[in-house]
Amino acid sequence: MLATEKQYVQWHENETLRHARWLSQSNQVPPARIVLVDDKTTADEAYRLACAGTSMLWHGDFQNARQLLQALTRRIERSELRKSIKAANKSAESAKLASESLVLPKVIPNLFHQQRQAQTQRSRVLSRLLLELGKGYVSQLRRAPDVSAACTAAFGQLDEKIDESCLLSFRDLQGALGAAGWRAKGVPIENLGLSIFPHYGVFAPTRHEYVQLLLDAPLPNEHDVAFDIGTGTGLLAIILAQRGVKQVIATDLNPRALSCASENFVRLELPAVQLQQADLFPTDAPLANLIVCNPPWLPAKPTSPLEYGVYDANSAMLRGFLQGAKQRLAEQGEVWLILSDLAEHLQLRSRDELLVWFADAGLEVKYRLDTHPKHGRSQDNTDPLFAARSAEITSLWCLVPFNN
Ligand SMILES: C[S@@+](CC[C@H](N)C(=O)[O-])C[C@H]1O[C@@H](n2cnc3c(N)ncnc32)[C@H](O)[C@@H]1O
Incomplete structure (x- = not known):
């Protein structure tokens, strides 16, 4: 990494x-x-x-x-502004030319x-x-x-x-x-009434609207064993353990995430949650009644430790997770995939593509719960990606195996 x-x-x-x-x-x-x-x-x-x-x-x-x-940042911002005004003028000009000559404008x-x-x-x-x-x-x-x-x-x-x-x-x-x-003051998770303490280089759940989805989704009738794939600070594993899942096994590739999650489990007196460093699924584990994953949601190459929580090159983790989930499910088991549709609004992935990945993995949608992010950037209309950010929906997709 x-x-x-x-x-x-x-x-x-x-x-x-x-x-x-x-x-x-x-x-x-x-x-x-x-x-x-x-x-x-x-x-x-x-x-x-x-x-x-x-x-x-x-x-x-x-x-x-x-x-x-700070002075350097201001100079960079001024230069970016000049470039974006130039680009806007250029695209207005090519749109005008296109309307006059009926030539299609270059793809922006x-x-x-x-x-x-x-x-x-x-x-x-x-x-x-x-x-x-x-x-x-x-x-x-x-x-x-x-x-x-x-x-x-x-x-x-x-x-x-x-x-x-x-x-x-x-x-x-x-x-x-x-x-x-x-790490010292923690991130308060209001719906849970507790704080999570992130470490350097570990995805910090500062935007955590999806927590309510995890609390609202009905647990499968049998819920002895659950996996949390890509646990980060351990937040989802904590929710599952607090909701009464007897054995929770959490994995992450990032060793910093494992020590962070372990510290959070101890702090919350949930030492029974097991941790494994793994690429996706735990090894030597029983079949799971529930497999939860909140993968990085934008298909792009990460360039720093923090970006590994947000960017997933070629959606490799998302697709690997979907492909491997069914064979690890116990009978009547469910997959809960937490995923923002920001990538769809940015035309980096289509909804049809996602649905095909579900079907190729032998999974079908049982139900979906949605939430609108309320974090600062989704309200900031000076952000160039505002249109996409303000339309973003984060969903909990409950997926179950279909018989073919
Ligand atoms: C969006 S963060 C979610 C963290 C946490 N589950 C949460 O909801 O706050 C995605 C996590 O997946 C982990 N991850 C990325 N690729 C992985 C892989 N192939 N196997 C296991 N974990 C992975 C990252 O290190 C990161 O902690």
Whole structure:
């Protein structure tokens, strides 16, 4: 999933050749060119350097680096706005030409892919601002906070014998600090009256309208054994255990998810929920009365640990899950698939395609429960994907085997 081999980076500082361990959560290669920057560097200069592919090692005040990142973000946003006005004018022009000459306009490139490209470019530019952390992830920068615990939780222990220091982007550091905040205060799940504590790199259920679907769906008459495939923080397994399923087996590919889910189970005194690191289904498990899965809902390639909860390249997990479910079901067993239809609104997958996948897996729809997401982005009409986001429906598809 992520590069595990250690990488090192070197740069010149006052005519001395320095080197350090390179940390990048989006697997970016170590920068080839690094210049030193500090409080005297202007935002325009830094923006020019970053756009030209030069990485900048910050030597100034820690808090000023945060302001510089904000200034860079504003410049990127202005540039994105200029590009989108240009694109809108161009498409209005080609629509006008088409109406005059009856020539069909070129297919407008998919908005979703444009957005992803813009995000990648934004992240590339912002990730050019680097900082050095010494042994134990200690920063020597002026006004630097204590980031050791957050970095250890996110990136693991540094090997103190070999790794004197490391270089990473301020952006990755901010990700680690943000995750440490969620882990400490938890995500309240109102319908359950409890909080879930996500770890760094684990899908955080900050939008969790689907929880009500899991609470409303009637359990199959027999509900001794259930699987939660791709458990993340363990949220769905917790709901099943609290609803009275006797044996819940939860799996995930991501080792961070397993330790996170385990911590949540212990916190909620549900130690009987079993965990397995597995690609989809557990091994050596009994047949299940219920198999639940909330797969990543957009077919696209993930590029960072967090994106593994959202993007599923070629819908591989979704299709693998559907294909393998029937043979693991006990008699009268049910599959509950939680899936947003955002991919359909973005024309990344059609409803017919999904229904064919159900049928090819020997499954038919017993019933479906729907909910409308209420999270911030679905209400934000400045978001370029607003039309799709505001029409999104998340469903619990109850699927059962058909006899052919
Ligand atoms: C959308 S998140 C859902 C997490 C959790 N079930 C929830 O509802 O909050 C999808 C999860 O599937 C996991 N996953 C992705 N591919 C997987 C695979 N092939 N096998 C097992 N888990 C996988 C991801 O690591 C992630 O935790």
